Amino acid sequence: MAALMGIALLVLLVQDIPLSGYLRQVETDRLVTSLERDAFVLAGRSEETLETTVPPDATAAKDMASEAAALTAAARRYRDSGGARVVIVNTDGIAIVTSDDDQSIVGDSYLSRPEIAGALGGQITSGHRYSDTLQIDLLYVTVPVVNGQKVIGAVRLTFPEQVVADAVARQIGVLGVVALTTVVLAGIVGFIFSARVTRRLKRLQQATERLADGDLDARADELSGAPEIRSLSVSFNRMATRLEALIEQQRRFAADASHQLRTPLTALRLRLEGARELLEESAASGGTGNGTVRGTGSVSTGAAIERLAAAEAEADRLGSIIEGILMLSRSESRAAPVVKFDVARVARERVEHWQPLAQELGLGIRYEGPERARVTAIATAPEQIIDNFVDNALSVSTSTDGVGNDIVVRVAAAGAAWRVAVLDRGPGLSDEDCARAFDRFWRADSDALGNGLGLAIVAQLARASRATVRLERRPGGGLEASVTFAARP
Amino acid sequence: MRVLVVEDDGPVASGIIDGLSMAAFESLHVETGHAALTAMATFEPDLVLLDLGLPDMDGSEVCRSIRASSQTPIIVVSARDDEIDRVVALEMGADDYVVKPFGMRELVARIRAVSRRTVAHAGVPGAGEVGADGVSAEDAGTTERVLGSLIIDTRSQRVSLAGTVIYFTPTEFDLLVYLSGDAGAVHRRADILHDVWETTWHGTTKTLDAHVAAIRKKLGNPGWIESVRGVGFRFGTPE
DSSP: OHHHHHHHHHHHHHHHHHHHHHHHHHHHHHHHHHHHHHHHHHHHHHHHHHHOSSOSSHHHHHHHHHHHHHHHHHHHHHHHTTOOEEEEEETTOBEEEESOSSGGGTTOBOTTSHHHHHHHTTOOEEEEEEETTTTEEEEEEEEEEEETTEEEEEEEEEEEHHHHHHHHHHHHHHHHHHHHHHHHHHHHHHHHHHHHHHHHHHHHHHHHHHHHTTOTTOOOOOSSSOHHHHHHHHHHHHHHHHHHHHHHHHHHHHHHHHHHHHHHHHHHHHHHHHHHHHHHHHHHSGGGSOHHHHHHHHHHHHHHHHHHHHHHHHHHHHHHHHHHHHHHHHHHHOOOOEEEEEHHHHHHHHHHHHHHHHHHTTOOEEEESOSOOEEEEETTHHHHHHHHHHHHHHHHOOOOSSSTTOEEEEEEEETTEEEEEEEOOSOOOOHHHHHHTTSTTOOOTTOSSOOSOHHHHHHHHHHHTTOEEEEEEOTTSSEEEEEEEOBOO | OEEEEEOSOHHHHHHHHHHHHHTTOEEEEEOSHHHHHHHHHHTOOSEEEEESBOSSSBHHHHHHHHHHHOOOOEEEEESOOOHHHHHHHHHTTOSEEEESSOOHHHHHHHHHHHHHHHHHHHTOTTGGGGGOTTOHHHHTTOSEEEETTEEEETTTTEEEETTEEEOOOHHHHHHHHHHHTTTTSEEEHHHHHHHHSOSSOOSSTTHHHHHHHHHHHHHTOGGGEEEETTTEEEEOOOO
8 A cells, every 4th residue: 555655656756846847937938928918018008108208398298207107107007916027218228117116216227237238129038137136036028119110118027036936836836735635545545455455365365375284175265356366366276276186196196006016016025925935845844855955955045045035025115115105195185183182191101112122222211391291283193203203213322331322202392382302312414314304215324124204204294283393413412303393272 | 725816916816826825725716706706606615815906896896796695704805905995895794804915924814814713603613724823722712822821811801921910002912912823933024013003004113113022021021022133023932
């Protein structure tokens, strides 16, 4: 809205500044023209007075005086009706009549004034001039008084420049009021309009946020609002539909591929198992065969059994990757409801769950944190995330019979949220690996048997729970894996 | 014992048939639902292994057709492990549901368990004799399994060691029953997870180790369950 008013103001300024210059010009021209017309009228009237500069007799002199007085009166009337100051000079440049109340300048010579000299030379002059006498800018018009072919005097009309400036200022003032009204109106209209647009945009924004949060059903209202908003909504909906289709397609592909891979994997496993069992049987019954052949045979049979067992382990790993992909594609498609958890209780339970294994490995594991920490997450997410972190911590920790290598599951408040961290004193990871560890199929060098999907699933569970996960290097060595859950409202 | 294998995937079918013959089962392989229904009359199997994804008709339809005319136990073998798939198959009359990929040991164990169960219901003697190993205690008509000083009652879900009752969580109990069911044999990790957790996805790689460690701790002697590095676990009697 402010922008709209700003634009209106800018447009008005851009238009009005040159306009005021133009107005000044027009006003000046208009004044000059009317002054010229008035000057000619006065010149016509002053012809008789100026014709006879030297009175032939007393009657004539008296007539002349009365004529001059009448002319003076006319000049004053003219001045009083809003006209200009009038000075009429004879051919010698001597002032004969003025409109001034003070008649003291009558008889003064005006020949030094360039416009008077010009007019006595037969020219019409007009322009601005600074008057040394009056110490103001003057706008003047001077016309010659002509009788036949002869210049017999001149009429000069002057206006203080200020009058022009005032007239222009008045007009500009009117323009300003109009401009101001326009700006205020633009503001009001803009406010009403933008409020409506903003409301529609807010709704569209809400739909966008819902989509971004993974609600693939989020759609915008295509039927109301300004045409631009409606068309934006249509575009948004097209995008959302396409996105939904693509995600569904990708998920379905992952699921189908996993299912399809299960069948040949079954055949592979059965074959490997069958081969191994055949060899095991022949090794077991080898005692009845030829002694020398059995000797070499049993060594190679044993090695073959070993290799087949290794191949079976790899088939298992392949199976675990397939299951991981299926798990991921499922958790992506399902919008599981967010429920309430006491994450402190879950963390304590998990520590208890892992205690015996940690003990077997010669490691300690303990819980640090409050009695209760209420958060929201999707079902089983806190448990699975903590298990994954502890699993990784157990894999990298080494027993030194000291207390320093204990694994700590720590729950602590993080602002309005609760942060669950699993801390170990293993070799840790580089910052680069910490950032990449949540990527699919990323595997630590030490994790030769993993499927590379554990942390990717953790990240997915966290996303679905509106939680954030992080890996950080611990000062003093080791890793801190953490998940921050939104506190239960 | 005669097993009818209904499976359209050749390699999987021959793998199964191979394994079945090694376990001394007689078997017949058919690739379509119609062939399976015909074979029910001609081959007269004691058990049917049924793949759900058949080319000519839906597996659950085959299941229902077989069930309409006979009580022959059916184990569904499927690549789909959604709960809904299991429920539909069991509703259609299947006796068990095995998800691919599976190992032969697991499949054979399930075949025996299912035929034992149905034989017990039907009162037909002799069918249980094929699976003599590892299930002897239950074959004797009792639900108790005695392994040295350890007594596991599978019906009341009670475990006692040298006369003292030990409490296990349901998962721990299932794991104990599974491992002790074939004492002395090495159980592969993948098989254990597949069979005991009944889900193909096991959150972390160490979930199994954690439960084994818990059982060992409760039994007070790690010798009961021996780790076989890189393969899995073996149940033993430490005494």
